[in-house]
Every structure is written in C-alpha cells, then in structure tokens.
Amino acid sequence: MDHRAGNDEIDTIAARFGQHRPRLQALAARLLGSPVDAEDTVQDAWIRLAHTDAGTIDNLGGWLTTVTSRLCLDRLRARQARRESPLDADNLLRANSDDPADDAALADSVGRALVVVLENLSPAERVALVLHDVFAIPFQEIAPVLERSTDATKKLAARARRRARLGAENAPPDLAGRRALIVRFLNAIREGDTNAMLDILAPDATRYVDPALLAPGQNTTIRGAHAIAEEARSFSRPAHEASPALIDGDLGAFVERDGRPVLAITFMIAQNFIHSFDVITDPDRLSRLTIAPQAIPQDPDDASGARNEDYEAGQIT
Structure with missing residues (x-):
C-alpha cells in the first residue's frame, strides 16, 4: 500500500x-x-x-x-x-x-x-x-x-x-515447572484471583482470542497484565474444563468435547512468567494443532483436570 x-x-x-x-x-x-x-x-x-x-x-x-x-x-x-x-x-x-x-x-x-x-x-x-x-x-x-x-x-x-x-540430550528438564505455572494460571482464572494472575503474568503480557469466543465489541487482543486480570472472569468457564497438554510440542491447555478439541490455549513463557497466550477456537486453526494430553505426567494434587460440564462452546461472557 x-x-x-x-x-x-x-x-x-x-x-x-x-x-x-x-x-x-x-x-x-x-x-x-x-x-x-x-x-x-x-x-x-x-x-x-x-x-x-x-x-x-x-x-x-x-x-x-x-x-x-x-x-x-x-x-x-x-x-x-x-x-x-x-x-x-x-x-x-x-x-x-x-x-x-x-x-x-x-x-x-x-x-x-x-x-x-x-x-x-x-x-x-x-x-x-x-x-x-x-x-x-x-x-x-x-x-x-x-x-x-x-x-x-x-x-x-x-x-x-x-x-x-x-x-x-544432556539438558536439564523443566517441563514440570512450566506445567505448574500453567496450572496456577488456570486456577487463578477459575477463582477470579486477580493478585495470583498478576504474580504469573509479565507486566506487558498480551492476550489473543479468536473472535468467535468473544461477545460483540470485545477486543481480540488485550495488552497488559492488569487489563488481562480484570477480564479474567470472562474465561472462568473454559478454564474449568481446560487441562494441560503438549500443543505442537510446547506446553499449553485444551478443552475436549466428544473426543475432539474445541478450545486450545498456547503460551509464551519466559523467566517463569507468561508473556502471552492465545485462546484458539477456530476449527481450521485447531485442526492444524498436534495436541497430546497424555504426554504430560499428572499431579494428583492439582485440580487442572477438573471438568465443568455446564460450559458450552460459544461466547465466554
């Protein structure tokens, strides 16, 4: 142009x-x-x-x-x-x-x-x-x-x-630590715990969401930890169903219905903070992801696998 x-x-x-x-x-x-x-x-x-x-x-x-x-x-x-x-x-x-x-x-x-x-x-x-x-x-x-x-x-x-x-081959493992951070993130959303969210998110964190999951007028992109934490309640229902998984080899979370993923969350994590996350519901984007929920050892003490069957796909508000 x-x-x-x-x-x-x-x-x-x-x-x-x-x-x-x-x-x-x-x-x-x-x-x-x-x-x-x-x-x-x-x-x-x-x-x-x-x-x-x-x-x-x-x-x-x-x-x-x-x-x-x-x-x-x-x-x-x-x-x-x-x-x-x-x-x-x-x-x-x-x-x-x-x-x-x-x-x-x-x-x-x-x-x-x-x-x-x-x-x-x-x-x-x-x-x-x-x-x-x-x-x-x-x-x-x-x-x-x-x-x-x-x-x-x-x-x-x-x-x-x-x-x-x-x-x-000789690199130290860190998958468990990254998984724990994602579990804390999901729990903070479920509980509406703003302070916990701010402890996890980088100050300049960015949230991306596919338009189909938002109410009319909501932004698909939000920047800043405080702004993300303020809208956390909007994500409480999908967060209740989300479980950690490997998504294209990186740690993320997903929601499954009838044996197929209906929502995925990918993360950019650095220095023990979440710098950005992308909530994906678009069927075409989901179809291109490789999701391996069984690849990550489960911690019996966390509730990340909890399900809320009242959650319905669609708007999150």
Missing part, C-alpha cells in the same frame, strides 16, 4: 494483518527466543506491509511469513556478529516425531537449554529447523527465505535437527 492509500484501505489491511499477528508473533518468538525482539520484528513486518501495495500480494499469510522470517534471520545474523544471546530461553521446539511421547521427551529436555541448543546453530540452520519442524512450512517456501535451493534447505534442516537433538 502506498502513501496515497485511503483510510478505509489502511484499516482493511490493518485488520487483515491483525488476523496473522498471533502466528507471526509465535514464529518470531521461537526464532529469536525473545518476546521483546519478536514484538519488534512483527512491528517491522507491519511497516513493510504498510509501505507495500497490498493489491500485488496474492497470499498475504505467506508474504508475511516470508518477510517476518527474513527479518528474524537478519536479527540472528546481527546478534551472531555481536556475539549476543537471546533474552529468553523458554520457547520449546516440537519434535519431528510421530510419537507424542517422543515429543514430550524432547520438549522436556529442550526448554531450559534452548539458548545453548540454538546458539550452537547458525542463523540459517535455526530458521530452517524452526520454520519446518515447528511451523510445518514446506521446504520449497523456506528456501527463498534462506536464498538456497530446496535440496540445500532440506540438508540444512537435517543437520540442524541432528545438532539440536544432540544438544538436548
């Missing part, structure tokens, strides 16, 4: 960008290991879009993924040149496995050691591994980001995967 675009056109493209923001945020966070850097990168992607003629973009989601990935690659290369490390080490990688138990084992080992594991990879290796193994982006779409052939990108990801698994 150029500077002559009208306000209506700007509002339209901003709304379309907002639909992709949670995924771009998750992508950038896993590539960079820092919620702050991820926010900055996604904002840079928006600026690129705002200065581009959107009418020439056939696939906005793909375009934004490519731009965000390239921006992350540039940041990683600059960080490597300055010999800097990412700020946070608590984003888990999903194992490239058909067995959810294997996913759990790798996620358990990678959490705290993510910085060590990924810092041993080159920026290109990191991008190839995360885009393919975490976000299931085809190699032919990753190749242009890295300016390599598809075959070369496959080999790069394979090498990165071997190095990541090797680096994860």
Whole structure:
C-alpha cells in the first residue's frame, strides 16, 4: 500500500494483518527466543506491509511469513556478529516425531537449554529447523527465505535437527515447572484471583482470542497484565474444563468435547512468567494443532483436570 492509500484501505489491511499477528508473533518468538525482539520484528513486518501495495500480494499469510522470517534471520545474523544471546530461553521446539511421547521427551529436555541448543546453530540452520519442524512450512517456501535451493534447505534442516537433538540430550528438564505455572494460571482464572494472575503474568503480557469466543465489541487482543486480570472472569468457564497438554510440542491447555478439541490455549513463557497466550477456537486453526494430553505426567494434587460440564462452546461472557 502506498502513501496515497485511503483510510478505509489502511484499516482493511490493518485488520487483515491483525488476523496473522498471533502466528507471526509465535514464529518470531521461537526464532529469536525473545518476546521483546519478536514484538519488534512483527512491528517491522507491519511497516513493510504498510509501505507495500497490498493489491500485488496474492497470499498475504505467506508474504508475511516470508518477510517476518527474513527479518528474524537478519536479527540472528546481527546478534551472531555481536556475539549476543537471546533474552529468553523458554520457547520449546516440537519434535519431528510421530510419537507424542517422543515429543514430550524432547520438549522436556529442550526448554531450559534452548539458548545453548540454538546458539550452537547458525542463523540459517535455526530458521530452517524452526520454520519446518515447528511451523510445518514446506521446504520449497523456506528456501527463498534462506536464498538456497530446496535440496540445500532440506540438508540444512537435517543437520540442524541432528545438532539440536544432540544438544538436548544432556539438558536439564523443566517441563514440570512450566506445567505448574500453567496450572496456577488456570486456577487463578477459575477463582477470579486477580493478585495470583498478576504474580504469573509479565507486566506487558498480551492476550489473543479468536473472535468467535468473544461477545460483540470485545477486543481480540488485550495488552497488559492488569487489563488481562480484570477480564479474567470472562474465561472462568473454559478454564474449568481446560487441562494441560503438549500443543505442537510446547506446553499449553485444551478443552475436549466428544473426543475432539474445541478450545486450545498456547503460551509464551519466559523467566517463569507468561508473556502471552492465545485462546484458539477456530476449527481450521485447531485442526492444524498436534495436541497430546497424555504426554504430560499428572499431579494428583492439582485440580487442572477438573471438568465443568455446564460450559458450552460459544461466547465466554
């Protein structure tokens, strides 16, 4: 879109960008290991879009993924040149496995050691591994980001995967701690405990929710721990049904009905705080998630598996 675009056109493209923001945020966070850097990168992607003629973009989601990935690659290369490390080490990688138990084992080992594991990879290796193994982006779409052939990108990801698994073997487990934080978060929502929420959420935490779960006029995105805590009662019913699970290899929570998930919550956790969470009810988004509820050991002393059969899918207010 150029500077002559009208306000209506700007509002339209901003709304379309907002639909992709949670995924771009998750992508950038896993590539960079820092919620702050991820926010900055996604904002840079928006600026690129705002200065581009959107009418020439056939696939906005793909375009934004490519731009965000390239921006992350540039940041990683600059960080490597300055010999800097990412700020946070608590984003888990999903194992490239058909067995959810294997996913759990790798996620358990990678959490705290993510910085060590990924810092041993080159920026290109990191991008190839995360885009393919975490976000299931085809190699032919990753190749242009890295300016390599598809075959070369496959080999790069394979090498990165071997190095990541090797680096994860001796990493200390932290899955239980992350699970405990999510259980505390769910309990705080169920009980409407604002103080507990503020103890768990980072001050600048962000809440994303699919529109279908909200009443008319509610914002799909809310920023700030206090604002999130104030609306916590809106989520009490789904929180009563939610149970912890591995979602794409990372810890989250979900609600199941008749053997299928109807709601999932993904989290960005760093330094023992929840920096963002995304409440997903859109069937298409849910269908793309790999949810493994049996992969996490259950603590008999927590009530995270409690069910409230009065909860009905739909608006949460």
